[in-house]
Amino acid sequence: MTAATARSIQFLNPFHRPAGALDLTPLTRGIVMVAGTAMTALCVLAIARGMLGLTPDLPHLGNIAVVIHVTTVVPCVPLGLFLLLAPKGTAMHKQLGKLWVALMVVTATSTLWIHGLGNFTWIHIFVPMTYRAAWLIVSSARKGDMKQHRNEIVGLFLGALMIPGVFAFVLDGRLMNVMTFG
Template sequence: MILEPLLGAPLAVHIHVTAVTPPALLGAYILLRPKGTPLHRLLGRIWMALMVVTAVSSFFIHELDLFYGFSPIHLLSIATLFGSWNAIAAARRGDVRLHQRIVAGLYFGAIVLAGLFTFLPGRIMHAVIFIGAEWPAVLAAAAIGSILVAIVLRRRRGRLIAR
């Protein structure tokens, strides 16, 4: 693992990575813990604020310039902003099921799926994680896999439902 590719990246990338890293871990924790508690609400507010910062910061990243500086990934950022708004509105209305579906979609789509694309060859995070040593790649894959397996197992046992 080497940090030079990330340290040499534009400020928008630094903000984006700094804003998205905590929600990646915090989101898994929130999804696995009891819902509706004061801790859930506090961590959910933090998670949502960081997701908005992540989405907004992406509009200043033009690494994949396909259309006037933008790429299809920016559509995901727009969806994340709308999803964040709708998740908050659903929670305030008491529509727990809709809130859960939106937040789970945001987590798996905007963090897990989009995060996996950042590890493709030629991307900054690929260079950070995979260049220089083999063990960080195995560790990263094991961590991501473990989180996904834990979430799937908890969901199948019905514990992901709000309490």
């Protein structure tokens, strides 16, 4: 077996990898894999149903804030999953990480206009959480504090991406709910 093959096998097996400075614990890695894979599958299902015309009318898409929100949040799920599982510190990791943080900030900002600026609901608590985490992700990486960098990313991925994502699919009338369950 070549070294490249061994590395690719290690990437696929979350519980048998040598730990690096940014690596997740086996439990956190497993949670990230399950949550990220399930959410990615739901997003693919919703988009496929929408593209195939298997959904009812989608008046949500008449709101530009919703369109921006969905366009930026959907790629955050598989991209965040990849970044959390792939080798850290590479040039590709750094560039894709910057893209992921930027998409998360745009996603959070777009939610402020979905119901009109100032008309907030409980789910908007994730907006300041996202801004805070984005700032700390960048600042901790620049300082070389990889432990805080990792913890903020995992918190943002699971807290501000997966939790609202679950509600997007389970609450009646939300776009992802309508696209998935009709």
